[in-house]
Amino acid sequence: MSLTAFYPGATRHLVAVDCIIFGFDKGQLKLLxxxxxxAPYHGAWSLMGGFVDDGESLDAAAARVLKVxxxxxxxxxxQLHCYGDVDRDTGGRVISVAYYALIRIxxxxxxxxxxxxxxxxxxxEIPDLIFDHGxxxxxxxxxxxxxxxxxxxxxxLLPEKFSLPQLRNLYEEIYQRPLDKRNFRxxxxxxxxxxxxxxxxxxxxxxxxxxxxxDKKKYKxxxxxxxxxxx
Amino acid sequence: MSLTAFYPGATRHLVAVDCIIFGFDKGQLKLLxxxxxxAPYHGAWSLMGGFVDDGESLDAAAARVLKVxxxxxxxxxxQLHCYGDVDRDTGGRVISVAYYALIRIxxxxxxxxxxxxxxxxxxxEIPDLIFDHGxxxxxxxxxxxxxxxxxxxxxxLLPEKFSLPQLRNLYEEIYQRPLDKRNFRxxxxxxxxxxxxxxxxxxxxxxxxxxxxxDKKKYKxxxxxxxxxxx
Numbered sequence: 469m470s471l472t473a474f475y476p477g478a479t480r481h482l483v484a485v486d487c488i489i490f491g492f493d494k495g496q497l498k499l500l501x502x503x504x505x506x507a508p509y510h511g512a513w514s515l516m517g518g519f520v521d522d523g524e525s526l527d528a529a530a531a532r533v534l535k536v537x538x539x540x541x542x543x544x545x546x547q548l549h550c551y552g553d554v555d556r557d558t559g560g561r562v563i564s565v566a567y568y569a570l571i572r573i574x575x576x577x578x579x580x581x582x583x584x585x586x587x588x589x590x591x592x593e594i595p596d597l598i599f600d601h602g603x604x605x606x607x608x609x610x611x612x613x614x615x616x617x618x619x620x621x622x623x624x625l626l627p628e629k630f631s632l633p634q635l636r637n638l639y640e641e642i643y644q645r646p647l648d649k650r651n652f653r654x655x656x657x658x659x660x661x662x663x664x665x666x667x668x669x670x671x672x673x674x675x676x677x678x679x680x681x682x683d684k685k686k687y688k689x690x691x692x693x694x695x696x697x698x699x
Numbered sequence: 700m701s702l703t704a705f706y707p708g709a710t711r712h713l714v715a716v717d718c719i720i721f722g723f724d725k726g727q728l729k730l731l732x733x734x735x736x737x738a739p740y741h742g743a744w745s746l747m748g749g750f751v752d753d754g755e756s757l758d759a760a761a762a763r764v765l766k767v768x769x770x771x772x773x774x775x776x777x778q779l780h781c782y783g784d785v786d787r788d789t790g791g792r793v794i795s796v797a798y799y800a801l802i803r804i805x806x807x808x809x810x811x812x813x814x815x816x817x818x819x820x821x822x823x824e825i826p827d828l829i830f831d832h833g834x835x836x837x838x839x840x841x842x843x844x845x846x847x848x849x850x851x852x853x854x855x856l857l858p859e860k861f862s863l864p865q866l867r868n869l870y871e872e873i874y875q876r877p878l879d880k881r882n883f884r885x886x887x888x889x890x891x892x893x894x895x896x897x898x899x900x901x902x903x904x905x906x907x908x909x910x911x912x913x914d915k916k917k918y919k920x921x922x923x924x925x926x927x928x929x930x
Contacts, residue, residue, distance in 0.1 A: 475790060478750040480711035483783075483794055519709040526783030526794070550781035550796045552714075552757030559706060563714055563757065565781045 484564045485530045486517035486601065488548065488608040489538070491573035492625040495634075496590045497641040498573065499605065500538070501597070503585040508559065514598045515605075516586070517564065530567040537584050544570040544624040546615075548608050556600045568608045570624035616642050620661065620697050623682040631669045631677035632656070639699060655699055661687045715795045716761045717748035717832065719779065719839040720769070722804035723856040726865075727821045728872040729804065730836065731769070732828070734816040739790065745829045746836075747817070748795065761798040768815050775801040775855040777846075779839050787831045799839045801855035847873050851892065851928050854913040862900045862908035863887070870930060886930055892918045 489500035504512050516537045520529040526547070535541050548566040556564070573588060589595075591609075596602065616622050622638050636652045656662065663683045668676030691697065720731035735743050747768040751760040757778070766772050779797040787795070804819060820826075822840075827833065847853050853869055867883045887893065894914045899907030922928065 475713060475750070475793070478713050479753045481714045481751065482706060482709050483712045483714065519706070520712065520783070520794075522710045522792075523785055525785050526781060529783075547780060549778060550757060552751070552760075552796065554754055554756050561753075562706070563751075565783065 482560070482562045483520045483526075484517050484562050485520060485526060485533055486515045486564050486566045486604060487530060487533050487537075487545075488515055488566060488568040488605055489534070489571060490568065490608075490612065490625060491571045491588055492638055492641065493573040493588060495637045495641070497625075497638075498588040498590055499594060500571075500586055501589050501594060502537070503587070504598075505585065509598055512598045513595050515566075515601045516584075519562075520565075526565050530565070530569075534569055537586065538571070538576070540571065540576055544621065548604070548611055551600055551604065553600070558599065566604045566608070568611065570621060572625065572627060574627055613642055613644075616699070618696070618698055620682060620687060622699075626682075629665060629667065629669075629679040629681055631672075631679055633672070633677055634669070635680075652699075659690070659695065659697060659699075661690065661697070713791070713793045714751045714757075715748050715793050716751060716757060716764055717746045717795050717797045717835060718761060718764050718768075718776075719746055719797060719799040719836055720765070720802060721799060721839075721843065721856060722802045722819055723869055723872065724804040724819060726868050726872070728856075728869075729819040729821055730825060731802075731817055732820050732825060733768070734818070735829075736816060740829055743829045744826050746797075746832045747815075750793075751796075757796050761796070765800055768817065769802070769807070771802065771807055775852065779835065779842055782831055782835065784831070789830065797835045797839070799842065801852060803856065803858060805858055844873055844875075847930075849927070849929055851913060851918060853930075857913075860896060860898065860900075860910040860912055862903075862910055864903070864908055865900070866911075883930075890921070890926065890928060890930075892921065892928070 491498045491500065500516065501513055502516055504510060504514055516533055518529065518533045520526060530545055531541065534543060534545065545567050548568050550563065550565045552563045554561055556562070594605065616639065622642065625638060626634065632653055635656065636647055636649065639652070640647050661683055662680040665679045665681055667679045669679055670676040687697070722729045722731065731747065732744055733747055735741060735745055747764055749760065749764045751757060761776055762772065765774060765776065776798050779799050781794065781796045783794045785792055787793070825836065847870065853873065856869060857865065863884055866887065867878055867880065870883070871878050892914055893911040896910045896912055898910045900910055901907040918928070
């Protein structure tokens with residue numbers, strides 16, 4: 469039976485996905501923002517997005533947009549919210565499902581597709597964006613804060629090996645407030661989910677800072693036994 | 700300029716809203732489920748839903764579906780998630796934005812529209828539902844638990860005047876586990892957001908249980924001064 473037989477007369481809508489892409493670089497949280505070139509939004513700044521194709525799930529569309537724009541796949545992505553105000557897109561009605569992604573900039577920067585005029589900007593550097601993309605970023609930041617508190621998603625933004633100051637710095641950026649060095653160290657080490665490596669980061673001091681790795685397997689085991697990640 | 704000039708060739712999709720409607724009655728958390736009568740899903744159980752119209756925001760569509768099916772407006776509603784798997788609807792591709800609503804059953808039951816074969820069912824009574832509606836309910840329960848912990852949304856499900864055993868009972872249903880009487884009482888009263896009334900609920904014992912009211916104004920004042928609601 470054809471679709472129209474089931475749902476005659478129902479309105480059809482353009483549905484897009486927009487991606488809020490977070491990265492962490494030189495101690496700062498950054499977002500990947502593009503300068504659009506095709507008309508009618510030539511020169512306008514926006515998130516990366518695209519329409520949802522026929523026969524393509526929302527998750528698949530978001531992954532495709534990320535892949536086309538950055539060359540990356542197998543990246544942490546999660547749905548944020550579906551934006552559906554009638555006039556949100558000045559070009560006509562488009563319903564947009566926003567996703568946020570977390571990327572290790574240092575590992576992936578060289579892969580960034582040169583076809584797009586894409587820039588990693590700090591929160592302070594982000595210019596006015598088209599449509600409701602500014603609101604999407606505000607909402608995504610709030611979600612990232614909420615989620616990072618109870619889930620170890622922050623590690624998706626760090627290199628595989630990191631120092632405790634680097635980790636604290638990341639959380640300071642996510643929470644947008646300074647954190648007490650000692651308390652942070654105590655809290656994170658007490659959960660026993662970091663593996664201390666036999667290497668040091670000497671970029672910031674002569675003595676160097678110990679490097680650690682997040683132990684995913686151990687984290688999984690501990691949470692199965694009731695441990696609550698909280699930082 | 701017409702829409703097609705801006706976005707030529709992009710696929711258009713059917714977009715629906717589905718409403719997960721929570722109520723609380725006789726000490727049990729319930730959901731409003733309908734038995735569909737029109738073909739092709741005659742006799743199948745499902746959530747209440749409908750297509751998003753032209754010129755109608757998603758929030759407005761969800762409010763309309765609730766109003767049409769229950770006769771109610773000005774009800775607590777929040778977006779849950781957008782479901783977009785290609786084959787989720789057996790009648791053809793439909794992208795669905797799920798919303799959850801919280802209703803005071805006792806106050807609104809008589810208003811329930813008789814045009815629909817709608818039933819308040821406990822979590823245990825809910826039969827197999829069409830499409831991914833079962834998954835939507837599971838996701839909504841999880842969200843309700845997460846949100847009720849830090850936000851006073853539970854009160855949306857209770858009568859204006861309630862006893863502490865009633866309130867604890869509601870949280871036991873939301874969290875799906877028993878709560879310690881004393882600790883619960885201590886925690887909720889220490890936040891100072893309940894107004895003790897000069898009335899008693901004598902339905903459960905001769906002595907009666909004190910009735911309370913949630914003080915929204917005080918809650919707002921306290922949270923503005925940094926108080927964190929947590930129960």
